[in-house]
Amino acid sequence: MKSKHLIEPAELDSLSGKILLIDLCSDQQYAHAHIPGAIHVSPSELVDGRPPAPGRLPDQSRLNILFSRIGLTADTTVVVYDDEGGGWAGRMAWTLDVISHPNWIYLNGGLQAWAQEGRPLESTPVAPTASTIEVSISKDPIEEVESILENLDNPQFAIWDARSRGEYDGTKVVAKRGGHIPGAIHCEWTSLMDPEKGLRIREDSKERLSNLGLTPDKIIATHCQTHHRSGFTYLVARILGYPNIRAYHGSWSEWGNRDDTPVETTI
Secondary structure: OOOOOOEEEHHHHHHOOEEEEOOOOHHHHHHHHEOOOOEEEEEEHOOOOOOOOOOOOOHHHHHHHHHHHHOOOOOOOOEOOOOOHHHHHHHHHHHHOOOOOOEEEEEEOHHHHHHHOOOEEOOOOOOOOOOOOOOOOOOOEEEEEHHHHHHHHOOOOOEEEEOOOOHHOOOOOOOOOOOOOOOEEEEHHHHHHHHHHHHHOOOOHHHHHHOOOOOOOOEEEEEEOOOOHHHHHHHHHOOOOOOOOOEEOOHHHHHOOOOOOOEEOOO
């Protein structure tokens, strides 16, 4: 699988230019072991955090603080990874797209693949060199509830539900209402990870998605409960070259807790 947004662990040292390696693991995991040279971004820094839709994008001032703290500049190439196969790494990649910073790369398989190959780890925290940056927010990668409602009958619009089968069916309810957005296509996020290869993206991911009707010619909005798991599905679509992938950052925590949004179940 070749993409400008994907790199293998063995290739990391060959990158040139200004590289910012970002660890999106939990605070505890980072303190225990991380890839040498990686700075840490806590997953909580990537979300708004307020109910009923805590996974929405933080406001511009918080994004300015985050990206200034980690030293982002216009000429930085950002390499992202986590230890869960790409959820939080994908959320960071989406956030970089939102601020129109296209120079990001996903370390395929993240910490799992890195460690599986016996590569070095360290526990000493890395202090970033701060910068001063003023971000602007692009609406292109962002899907909102209003747009979804307008496009429910549009055959060129597809909704990719990355949650568990129980959440999709409505047997597991984690909001006021359970079920899925009408017409949504279910493809659970971990089904595109290869556990035999350190949670790398499956080589047959494009075929799997196409067989489900999630094809590159469509406008696709992906979501989960809080746009964490769908960080990975957004990431996969970007790596596969899908030109019209978006993320519904309100996700089911917003849709399922409103009274004016239609819901389907399979029970």
